[in-house]
Amino acid sequence: MPLKLTIVGRVSDGLPLAQGPRYVNEEDDSVPAYKEQGEFLLKEISRGALPYSKMTIFLDHHCFNYMVEHGICFMAVCDSMYPRKLVFHYLQDLQKEFKKFDVRVTERIMRPYSFMKFDGIIGNIRSKYVDTRTQANLSKLNSDGSQEEDILSESFSQIVKRRRRFDMLRRMSEAHLHASPIWCSKRLECCYNKIELDVGNSSHQTTSFQL
Incomplete structure (x- = not known):
């Protein structure tokens, strides 16, 4: 037919x-x-x-x-x-x-x-x-x-x-996003910022003492 x-x-x-x-x-x-x-x-x-x-x-x-x-x-x-x-x-x-x-x-x-x-x-x-x-x-x-x-x-x-190429790239992208989910954590980001702040304050205090 x-x-x-x-x-x-x-x-x-x-x-x-x-x-x-x-x-x-x-x-x-x-x-x-x-x-x-x-x-x-x-x-x-x-x-x-x-x-x-x-x-x-x-x-x-x-x-x-x-x-x-x-x-x-x-x-x-x-x-x-x-x-x-x-x-x-x-x-x-x-x-x-x-x-x-x-x-x-x-x-x-x-x-x-x-x-x-x-x-x-x-x-x-x-x-x-x-x-x-x-x-x-x-x-x-x-x-x-x-x-x-x-x-x-x-x-x-x-x-x-x-x-197939589209599916492969999508899987790679998803794997990249979910490989280390801890780095996307808001709690970790706040903790990291606090550490930076503490380090900065510590450096400032040391400098003042030296002066």
Whole structure:
């Protein structure tokens, strides 16, 4: 299947809201991996590590394409040979349908993938994009290609490397802050200041005696 998985998620906290029906054969073991990788990317978008509104991320022979509109991320996993222009038309169609819902409904969702009302909509829209040779899809492919100019591309491995580097630096920073907590103690600071004051007074008294 050219479109293997769709994830619609909330950017504010990285919560996946909907994923649509299962697209591929139940025997395909790659779908859980796609889902896990997509959720990882959604978290990266949520924390600002991927600040772009549109992006294509390549991993092996497939890619993750996403667009962010009004705080919602629309992401599709597809074969790397599937036309990028077409997959972003697909994401735009999802976005148009999603904005018909009251934003207060989606803001109250607390459990992953619990916005099941949108699952059927994803399936219906996706069915229009399975065959790239339909007249409607050919017209989209032959339309002005300017929309692709602002879509950046990157490898999944580079994003993972940046995340590992970020986590390593954070752990080092936390270790440095907590290595000797006694030196951050207010009580120790007061004691240290008192010692300095006592030493200063002692030096002053000695000097006066000598004079």
